[in-house]
Amino acid sequence: xxxxxxxxxxxxxxxxxxxxxxxxxxxxxxxxxxxxxxxxxxxxxxxxxxxxxxxxxxxxxxxxxxxxxxxxxxxxxxxxxxxxxxxxxxxxxxxxxxxxxxxxxxxxxxxxxxxxxxxxxxxxxxxxxxxxxxxxxxxxxxxxxxxxxxxxxxxxxxxx
Numbered sequence: 001x002x003x004x005x006x007x008x009x010x011x012x013x014x015x016x017x018x019x020x021x022x023x024x025x026x027x028x029x030x031x032x033x034x035x036x037x038x039x040x041x042x043x044x045x046x047x048x049x050x051x052x053x054x055x056x057x058x059x060x061x062x063x064x065x066x067x068x069x070x071x072x073x074x075x076x077x078x079x080x081x082x083x084x085x086x087x088x089x090x091x092x093x094x095x096x097x098x099x100x101x102x103x104x105x106x107x108x109x110x111x112x113x114x115x116x117x118x119x120x121x122x123x124x125x126x127x128x129x130x131x132x133x134x135x136x137x138x139x140x141x142x143x144x145x146x147x148x149x150x151x152x153x154x155x156x157x158x159x160x
Contacts, residue, residue, distance in 0.1 A: 010034040010090035010121065013042050013079055016056050017049050018137060022129035024063055024152045026094035029123055031069055038086060039064070041074045050138045063152040080115035091120045096130045 012027055016039070030037060039060050041053060049056070057072050064070040075082045083091065091111065093104045101122070108120035125132075132150045137157075140147050147157055 006089075007036065007087065008034045008090065009036045009038065009086060009088040010092050011038050011040050011079070011083055011086065011088045012092040013040045013075075013082075015047060015049065015134065016041050016060055017047075017051055017134050018056060018151060018157055019059050019063055019155070020129070020132045020134055020137060020150055021152060022094060022096065022125045022132045025126050025129055026092065026123050027064065027070065028067075030092050030121070031067065033121070034090065035069065037070050037092065038088065039070060039072045040079075040082060041072070042079070043074065043076045050141075059152075059155045059157075063154045065154070078114070080111050080118060083115060083118055089117050089119060091118060093120055093122050094125050095122050096125045096133070 010030065010033070012023075012030070014023065016023060027037060027039065041056055041060070043049075043053070053074055057074060060072045064072070079091065083089070091108070093108070095101050095104060104120070104122065111118050111120065137147050137150050140150075141157065151157060
């Protein structure tokens with residue numbers, strides 16, 4: 001028996017501001033592919049977060065509290081540096097449409113230039129989750145709307 005088998009660690013990066021059912025679905029479908037998935041909440045320099053980092057981490061932890069292979073962390077570095085620090089050779093990205101694909105493809109190509117060992121795994125969202133985005137959830141919340149249909153049932157978001 002070969003005991004030198006490398007652990008398959010994947011990073012699922014994002015702002016998760018807030019986590020949606022689309023994010024949840026991608027992570028759940030990726031679980032069988034990896035030994036560990038790190039949901040990495042990045043601090044995006046070009047975006048101002050709607051919810052605090054602590055709140056977003058708590059919601060992701062609540063959503064995956066029964067999944068031992070999911071770990072939640074935050075990071076403030078280049079994604080490829082974060083991957084190296086965590087021994088991750090895979091990045092998971094969810095794709096809702098062709099616009100997501102064009103954007104994510106370019107990031108994946110740059111990441112591979114910076115860290116040739118990294119592979120980006122694209123998972124298509126389920127049809128029922130295609131229109132869901134954190135931006136839409138925030139917009140609905142800002143007008144006092146109900147977002148329960150779009151977020152994991154494990155969490156509750158109140159209007160800000």
